[in-house]
């Protein structure tokens with residue numbers, strides 16, 4: 130299926146899921162939460178909604194130990210859903226690890242920081258014999274209507290995860306750059322390795338927010354964001370650092386592969402335009418932070434007008450955002 134038919138069929142499914150909420154919809158294997166609760170039985174994860182706050186007209190989480198910068202309102206959920214199809218198309222698939230045959234036969238999968246669960250829902254439909262567990266610090270994932278082979282849990286991935294050791298065959302994590310501090314990254318990776326089975330695959334996909342062919346206007350917006358990263362000890366270069374400084378550092382992953390893919394920002398055809406739209410919406414979603422570090426962007430309309438200038442600049446300079454995918458296998462346990 131092509132990009133637009135995927136997006137269209139997903140949107141239709143979401144709409145029907147909203148209408149059918151609470152009922153079993155056997156046609157697309159969706160069911161109400163009540164019938165899938167038994168799969169949600171890991172214990173510590175309660176799916177009650179944590180507190181939130183409003184800023185710059187958007188709703189943000191207000192969880193003390195979580196540094197995540199993006200809003201969690203419907204507008205952001207729609208952006209993340211749409212982003213999934215762009216990423217899947219440019220990356221030529223939902224994952225890079227060699228797990229297709231295992232997924233087809235049926236394995237247990239975790240999506241760490243699953244957000245509104247677009248990856249899980251897409252994968253659950255493609256691989257009905259596998260089960261998909263999503264975990265996120267904020268319950269933007271579906272509470273009621275979801276496929277029978279999907280379940281979701283509320284937890285901070287930088288804390289102890291509510292799963293037993295050696296549990297998952299495949300763990301996927303995408304775009305946590307705006308959520309984790311340097312210490313969080315270490316804790317989260319150690320936890321993900323703990324809950325991964327020996328021989329299981331661990332995969333990360335992250336975007337490098339230091340762009341290639343970046344012009345001065347785009348750099349100004351990114352600098353405001355970087356300042357926040359520095360203050361919070363977050364890692365703007367995590368996409369480049371993940372392999373050597375974090376994954377290899379666990380000493381528990383082998384066969385580590387690294388794939389690098391440029392995402393065009395408003396150039397090189399339709400996908401470049403779509404990816405620009407996503408980036409632009411993401412920058413608007415971050416206005417609450419950007420304006421703290423650059424007074425001139427205090428007024429949202431001024432900031433939006435500046436983003437239009439950035440759009441032209443990226444087209445002219447052929448700016449690329451580089452995405453990095455890492456995937457490797459947990460070592461077999463040493464014989465005593």
Ligand SMILES: C[S@@+](CC[C@H](N)C(=O)[O-])C[C@H]1O[C@@H](n2cnc3c(N)ncnc32)[C@H](O)[C@@H]1O
Pocket residue numbers: 195196197199209213241242243244245246247248264265266267269284285286287302303304305307308309313
């Ligand atoms: C940019 S979204 C990406 C969602 C999903 N991985 C995707 O690619 O479609 C990042 C998600 O990570 C979640 N997140 C951020 N920090 C987290 C943490 N410490 N623990 C659990 N989830 C976290 C956010 O709530 C958000 O849903």
